[in-house]
Each structure stands twice: as structure tokens, then as C-alpha cells.
Amino acid sequence: MTIPDSRQLNIAGFLVCSGMMAYALYAEHQLLLEPCPLCVFERMSVTALGIVFLIAALQNPQGMGRRFYAFLIVLAAGSGIGVASRHVWLQNLPPDKVPSCGPGFDYIIDSFPLSDALKLIFSGSGECATVDWLWLGLSMPAYVLIGAAFMGGFGIWANLRRIA
Numbered sequence: 620m621t622i623p624d625s626r627q628l629n630i631a632g633f634l635v636c637s638g639m640m641a642y643a644l645y646a647e648h649q650l651l652l653e654p655c656p657l658c659v660f661e662r663m664s665v666t667a668l669g670i671v672f673l674i675a676a677l678q679n680p681q682g683m684g685r686r687f688y689a690f691l692i693v694l695a696a697g698s699g700i701g702v703a704s705r706h707v708w709l710q711n712l713p714p715d716k717v718p719s720c721g722p723g724f725d726y727i728i729d730s731f732p733l734s735d736a737l738k739l740i741f742s743g744s745g746e747c748a749t750v751d752w753l754w755l756g757l758s759m760p761a762y763v764l765i766g767a768a769f770m771g772g773f774g775i776w777a778n779l780r781r782i783a
Contacts (some may be wrong), residue, residue, distance in 0.1 A: 628777035629676035636669030639766055645650055655747040657706040661763045664699030673694050689778040696771025703764035709748045710758055
């Protein structure tokens with residue numbers, strides 16, 4: 620049995636990220652789960668990761684190009700891992716340690732300079748600590764954390780492995 624080439628593996632990475640985003644949109648529009656500010660950044664990270672996989676598949680680079688895409692995959696997956704880790708941490712705080720609810724994402728982006736807006740968003744708020752959805756005992760941000768870590772490792776392997 621032969622392992623698919625890098626192009627096919629990158630297409631698979633794109634499809635997995637697309638599936639993650641499709642479920643996030645299903646959860647928002649069909650299950651009526653409103654995304655918190657950290658959820659929005661998790662979505663941005665997964666989307667960026669999917670776009671990198673897609674461009675890598677379309678370009679199908681060799682040599683240094685494959686290393687470059689592996690690096691971009693690490694950046695995108697790493698940002699998703701970081702945001703999702705913070706989100707899971709907030710969700711597991713004792714109730715008396717949860718920060719109070721702040722303004723919504725749209726208000727923050729419209730009303731504050733970008734650096735202040737990012738500080739407010741990443742400090743999290745009470746709405747980010749709410750667990751609205753569980754499957755097998757894990758929240759959606761926990762699955763984003765697992766998915767981003769897996770897809771980051773997969774992307775590194777797919778683009779840096781030796782081709783026979």
C-alpha cells in the first residue's frame with residue numbers, strides 16, 4: 620500500500636478543516652449556539668489552516684516550498700491551539716473565578732483600537748466560560764484544540780516527509 624502524495628494529503632487536510640467549519644456553522648445556525656469572541660478566533664484559525672492546506676494542494680510545491688507550507692501550517696494550527704487552550708481553561712475555572720461578561724465581539728471590534736480589542740477578547744469573559752455543548756464529555760473548544768493539534772501534526776508530516 621502506498622501513501623498518497625503531498626497534494627492528496629493537503630486536500631484531505633483542507634477537507635477536514637472544511638468539515639470542522641461546516642459543523643461550527645451548523646451548530647450556530649441549526650443548534651442556535653451563538654459563538655463567543657474566542658469561538659470566532661478559533662474559527663478564524665481553522666479557516667486559515669484550511670486555506671493553507673488548499674493553497675499547498677493547488678501549488679504542490681517541492682523542496683523549500685514544502686517547508687514553507689509546513690511552517691504556515693504550524694502558525695495556523697498553533698494559533699488555534701493557543702486560543703482553544705485559553706477557551707478550555709476558562710471553561711474549567713471554578714464559578715467564582717470566571718470573569719464577568721463583557722461586551723460582544725462586534726461592539727469590541729467597532730469601538731476599540733485593535734490592540735485593545737485583542738486584549739479584551741483574549742482575556743475572555745463569562746460568556747466564553749459557558750459550556751453550551753458537550754459530546755463524550757468534551758466541549759467544542761476542546762475538540763477544536765484536539766483537531767488543531769492533530770491537523771498541525773498531520774500537515775507537518777504531509778509536507779515534510781521524504782518522498783520515495
